[in-house]
Amino acid sequence: MINPAKLEEIAKQISNNMPQGVKNLADTFEAKTKQAIQNKLAEMDFVSREEFDVQSQVLIRTREKLTELEAKVALLEQQLTSSNDNTDSQV
Template sequence: MFDPKAIDDIANRLASAIPPGLNNFKEDLEKNFHAILQSALSKLDLVTREEFEVQKMVLAKTRSKLEDLEKRVSEMEKPLTDKTEEA
């Protein structure tokens, strides 16, 4: 899921962007930002970079196997198509 430290960092940066006249609300706003971000991000179907990279490697391996199988099928079909062309 999403790194809680990253959420804290984003909430802190948002709170830091508050105009100086509203600094007395900064702590409350930072907590609210954190809660809103946590809620919104938890609803998303996210994966970690590590999970993504693993699936990327699995897909590459699957593609390679599929290409090999397509070549093998093509080689197996070639004699059959040659026979039908001769007839």
């Protein structure tokens, strides 16, 4: 794997040896590229990491509640079946 620190060092050396006009052009290009990417991402209606994490926690809690409710329904169905069996055997 390539060492990221080494790549950063090489990039810095290249940047330091560039003429000022090229540096300004590169900075302008980088800023405009970042702005264009941010605009496109905003158009795509992506959610932030924070919002994703919040919704993930909500989903986990919802699943837990669903599991609890399923267990309660199963118990109630079992009780109802037992009650009906007892009533049928008495008749």
